[in-house]
Amino acid sequence: MKTITRQKPYEEILQQLKFCNRVFVVGCGTCATVLQTGGIEQVSELREKLQGSGLLITGSTVIPTACDEMTAASVSENEAAIQGANGILVMACALGVQRLNFYLDKAVLPALDTLFIGLEEHPGYYMEACAQCGQCILGYTAGICPVTACHKGLLNGPCGGTDKGKCEVDQERDCAFTLIYNRLKEQDRLDLMRHYHPPRNAQVVPRPRVKILEQKEMEQWV
Amino acid sequence: MGMKFKQLLDSGKFVVTAEIAPPKGTDLEQMFHHIELLNDKVDALNVTDHQSSVMRFPSLGGCLAVKERGGEPILQMTCRDRNQIALQADLLLAYTRGIENVLCLTGDAMTVGDHKQARGIFELDSVQLLRAIDFLEEKKDLGGNALNGETAFCKGAIVTPEADPWEPQYNKFEKKVDAGAEFFQTQAIYDLENFTRFMDYARGFPVKILAGIVLLTSARMAKYMTENVPGIFVPQNLIDELSSAPKGGALNKGIEIAGRMIAALKKDSLCDGVHIMAINREEAVPDILEAAGL
Numbered sequence: 001m002k003t004i005t006r007q008k009p010y011e012e013i014l015q016q017l018k019f020c021n022r023v024f025v026v027g028c029g030t031c032a033t034v035l036q037t038g039g040i041e042q043v044s045e046l047r048e049k050l051q052g053s054g055l056l057i058t059g060s061t062v063i064p065t066a067c068d069e070m071t072a073a074s075v076s077e078n079e080a081a082i083q084g085a086n087g088i089l090v091m092a093c094a095l096g097v098q099r100l101n102f103y104l105d106k107a108v109l110p111a112l113d114t115l116f117i118g119l120e121e122h123p124g125y126y127m128e129a130c131a132q133c134g135q136c137i138l139g140y141t142a143g144i145c146p147v148t149a150c151h152k153g154l155l156n157g158p159c160g161g162t163d164k165g166k167c168e169v170d171q172e173r174d175c176a177f178t179l180i181y182n183r184l185k186e187q188d189r190l191d192l193m194r195h196y197h198p199p200r201n202a203q204v205v206p207r208p209r210v211k212i213l214e215q216k217e218m219e220q221w222v
Numbered sequence: 223m224g225m226k227f228k229q230l231l232d233s234g235k236f237v238v239t240a241e242i243a244p245p246k247g248t249d250l251e252q253m254f255h256h257i258e259l260l261n262d263k264v265d266a267l268n269v270t271d272h273q274s275s276v277m278r279f280p281s282l283g284g285c286l287a288v289k290e291r292g293g294e295p296i297l298q299m300t301c302r303d304r305n306q307i308a309l310q311a312d313l314l315l316a317y318t319r320g321i322e323n324v325l326c327l328t329g330d331a332m333t334v335g336d337h338k339q340a341r342g343i344f345e346l347d348s349v350q351l352l353r354a355i356d357f358l359e360e361k362k363d364l365g366g367n368a369l370n371g372e373t374a375f376c377k378g379a380i381v382t383p384e385a386d387p388w389e390p391q392y393n394k395f396e397k398k399v400d401a402g403a404e405f406f407q408t409q410a411i412y413d414l415e416n417f418t419r420f421m422d423y424a425r426g427f428p429v430k431i432l433a434g435i436v437l438l439t440s441a442r443m444a445k446y447m448t449e450n451v452p453g454i455f456v457p458q459n460l461i462d463e464l465s466s467a468p469k470g471g472a473l474n475k476g477i478e479i480a481g482r483m484i485a486a487l488k489k490d491s492l493c494d495g496v497h498i499m500a501i502n503r504e505e506a507v508p509d510i511l512e513a514a515g516l
Contacts (some may be wrong), residue, residue: 151331152302152342156349157394159328160382160409163452169331181390193393196400199306199350199364 001119002031003067003093004126005038005112013046013089014053016109020087023055024078025111026100027062028092037112038062038091046091046111058084066096075103082106134204140192142183147200149176155197227266227294227323228376231405231430236488237495238516239266239296239407239432240507242288244279253284254291256504261293263508266323268407268497271298275335282312285321296378297321300329305345306354306364313358317373325378325407326351326398349394352377352401377402381431382409382453383420391453392423399427407497409453410436412460414486421492430494433487437500437510438476441465477506481513488514 007013017023025043032038040062047057059081063074075082082088087107090097094114101108118126128148137155138145147153151169158177161168165178184190205211230237240263242256260267269284285295297316299309313324332342346354354364355377361369379398385391395406406424411417411433424431438444438456441464448456460479467475484496500506 151333152328152344152347154328154344154347156347156397158390160380160385160391161331161452162385162390164386168452169333175390177390177394178387181387181393193390194397194400196349196353196397198353199346202345 001117002034002126003095004115004118004128005032005035005093006115007037007042007046007091007112008110010049013050013109013111017050017055017087017089020085020107021056022058022085023050023087023089024058024082024085025050025060026066026088026090026092026096027060028066028096029062029064030066032066032092032096032112033062038066038096043091046089050089058082063092063096066090066092067099069099071096071099072103075100133200135200137197140195140197141180142187142189142192144176144180144183146176146180149174149179155200157193226376227296228404230265231376231494235265235495236491237266237430237432238264238484238498238511239268239495240264240498240500240504241268241270242284242504243270243273243501244281244284246276246278248279250279250287253279254287257288257291257293260504260507261288261291263511264498265495266294266296268296268325269298271300271327271329272303272335273330275302275330275332275337277335277337282316282321285316286319289320294323295321296323296325298325298327299351300327301344301346301348301351302329302332302342305343309346309351310354310358310363313355313373313375314369317375322374323376323378324355325380326355326403327380348379349397349401352379352398352403356402376404378405378407379403380409381406381424383411383417384409384413384455385453395424396427399429403429405430405432405494407432408434410434410447410451410499412454412456412483414483414492416455417487418492432495432497433483433493435480435484435496435498435510437480437498437503437506438464439503440472440476441467473503473506477509477513480510481515484510484514484516488516 025047027038027043043060047060051057061078063071089109089111091111097108097110116128119129121127131147133147151167158175162175165175167173167175184192240260245253267288269281271281272278281298285297288295326348328348332340355375358373381395382391406429441461444456444461444464447454464472464475487493498507
């Protein structure tokens with residue numbers, strides 16, 4: 001599982017940095033490195049480009065996993081360079097950006113757009129597998145999620161736009177319900193195609209979503 | 223005004239409906255003209271709901287115009303643009319204004335239309351919308367709350383006889399029947415043999431089927447549709463027939479073909495009626511009816 005990111009247009013990065021002249025650049029050694037959006041090379045390339053645009057780079061680092069709590073250690077290690085900057089540009093997903101925001105008073109700015117959580121179906125092919133809807137129906141749909149695999153997120157069967165097993169919005173994509181139908185057929189569970197799914201609850205966990213572990217749930221880990 | 227659409231369906235008459243599209247903007251003259259042209263010639267007028275995800279004057283507004291001009295409207299309702307509160311509220315308004323027929327659709331993808339960055343809602347799907355109408359009729363909303371006053375709609379849906387693969391689509395057809403659909407409009411059909419096979423299947427369900435008739439206006443259009451539009455198959459002989467029309471005569475040939483198909487469907491009682499979609503050629507509907515001997 002990887003968080004899929006894409007670098008913002010350079011103009012937008014510059015626009016965000018408009019108020020500052022000294023920048024510290026952060027990459028991430030996990031998802032953004034695999035995706036080549038925030039690894040050592042991409043950090044180095046962006047540094048050079050920013051320098052070319054007249055910005056002073058006080059330093060850079062690639063944090064092993066920008067979203068986890070070890071990020072605090074990386075912040076300490078780079079304290080001088082970070083303190084010397086008036087903008088922290090983060091080449092990680094939005095979780096990494098927000099993790100850094102916990103530790104720093106300075107402006108923390110995203111260099112990437114966070115697109116989706118991707119499951120690597122086969123090497124180099126990431127698909128959005130879960131929309132975290134809070135009401136898993138995979139048990140009725142042969143383990144294929146129509147909430148994410150159907151363009152419209154339908155529950156009760158294909159729309160009229162499907163053709164030859166493909167989706168109308170992208171001929172390269174399979175129609176989720178053709179996949180579900182075929183799989184259920186193989187498993188001799190076709191009766192599930194007639195199962196009526198009521199409208200989804202959009203408020204299973206109302207936003208902003210938060211989960212707080214109880215003290216005793218915390219204790220089993222220490 | 224004649225019989226209501228539901229009574230006509232139940233009467234066993236071969237029902238004819240036609241489709242009109244509201245305009246992009248507030249100049250309603252052409253839509254009014256189409257309504258006045260067709261009101262007396264068809265049993266009901268079906269008003270599209272931001273067809274192809276193109277923002278327009280609303281279906282509800284078009285249906286009110288049909289009603290004001292003494293016609294019988296069918297309100298198309300897609301699930302693309304409204305959440306469940308908005309859909310239910312529009313149904314309440316529709317009923318109080320005498321709009322009693324609803325065609326429940328999923329709706330085209332937002333990305334095919336003219337607001338490509340807008341969010342497609344799809345909070346309900348067509349099956350769930352059909353069921354929501356049942357709830358309203360039981361004086362309950364989808365939140366389970368009591369409603370004051372009645373509603374009673376004639377509920378419709380669509381089906382694609384030529385779907386490939388057909389199994390998942392036919393399965394959804396059955397879910398729509400389970401959800402209370404009383405009538406179905408089909409995607410455009412051109413091959414009577416294939417359609418007869420579909421009807422052999424569909425006759426097993428207690429619903430009325432209106433065959434979709436899309437007017438072919440040129441050989442190029444026919445070829446485009448069969449190659450690009452999901453669930454549409456135009457046999458080569460029809461494409462050839464359109465090609466062989468004299469210069470400037472393709473539209474008349476298309477009218478002749480549509481009329482011939484309607485006549486054949488009616489003669490053999492293959493289905494319960496037709497739904498004519500003369501996209502941007504609404505003026506041709508009376509000619510199609512004449513060619514069909516109706």
